[in-house]
Amino acid sequence: MTLIEIIFILTGTCAVLVFGGKLVCLLMMLVPKLFCPLPETFFTSLGKWAVVTGGSDGIGRAYAEELSKLGMSVIIISRNQEKLDRAARKIELTTGREVKVIAADFTKDDIYGHIQENIEGLEIGILVNNVGILPSQIPCKLLETSDLEERIHDVINCNVKAMVKMCRTVLPGMQQRGRGVILNVSSGIAKIPCPIYTLYAASKVFVERFSQGLQAEYKSRGIIIQTVAPFGVSTAMTGHQKPDMVTFTPEEFVRNSLKYLKAGDQTYGSVTHTILVMTSMAGRDCAVHSHLGPAE
Structure with missing residues (x-):
């Protein structure tokens, strides 16, 4: 066998393995009950x-409602007491499960003692780190952001620090019991450079890397730590876009994404959003190669 033949065989084998892996991933998305029941x-x-966290509205509220329907009591944490109470009443009436509320503003630094006091001694099986904010409601370049210093502080506190501190709070109990699930909500735009959303997208990259590292550290202790990275979901953050084949309601997205809890350390929550990520990443790679140009 010549060297050229060996190269062709190895290249073909690698191609089969790559596309085979993608096919398996797609099948897992299409039939989660079969591959990750x-x-x-x-x-x-x-x-x-x-x-x-961020449980009074949008994706967070949808998680609280769905987990209640699945038999769990829930604690929802957000900064608006009125919205928290309203959400809690609805969940209790709909599901009959117990709901506790904790009012806390995650852009602040001094809230975690208060949270710890209110959940002390409770058997927490699932933590959903959902709370997050945009630097500005109207997308813009970094230096054009109003009150930039304050917004930098708020985004890092809410999107980054809150996740780390909440993990720090609940992980000891999960580790002691040898079971638990932590879902850290990221975003599909963390996969690509995203001008005019630069600070927000970068904060979501942190969510992904932190979650992957933490899962490697605690998987052997029976704890699932997964990043959930949606694209279009109709919430206040996205201007309540009209739901369609790409944009889901929060309830649809959460119900679907929970099917993939055992599908790996990251899920995009649906076949549609998975395809969007793959397309975006392919486009990014093409753009990079085009920018670099031919080697000299």
Whole structure:
């Protein structure tokens, strides 16, 4: 066998492995019950309580409602007491599950003692780190952001520090019991450079890298740590876009994404959003190669 033949065989084998892997991933997305099934008692076996940050509205509220329907009591944390109470009443009436509320502004530095006091001694099976903010409601370049210094502080506190501190708060109990789930909500735009969303996108890259490292550290202790990275979801942050084939309601997205809890350390929550990520990354690679040009 000549060297050229060996090269062709190796190249073909690599191609088959790459595309085979992508096919398996796609099949997992299409038939999660077959590839990553969850027992009916999975959620309640983790512990009595689920904690959801940013839980009074949007994706966070949808997580609280869905986890309640799956048999868990929930603690929702957000800064607006009125919205928290309204969300709690609805969940209790709809599901009959117990709901606790904690009013806390995650842009502030001195809230975690208060949170710790309110969840002390509770068996927390799931933590959903959902809370997050944009630097500006109207996308703009970094230096054009109003009150830039304040916004930098708020985004880092809310999108980055809150996740780390909440993990620090609940992980000891999960580690002691040998079970638990932490879902860290990122964004599909973390996969590509995103001008005019630069600070927000960068904060979501941190969410992904932190989550991947933490999963490697604690997977052997029976804890699932997964990044959830949606693209279009109709929430206040996205201007309540009209739901369609690409943009989901929060309830649709959460219900679907929970099917992929055992599908790996990251999920995009749906086949549609997975395809969007793959397309975006392919476009990014093409743009990079075009920018670099031919080697000299």
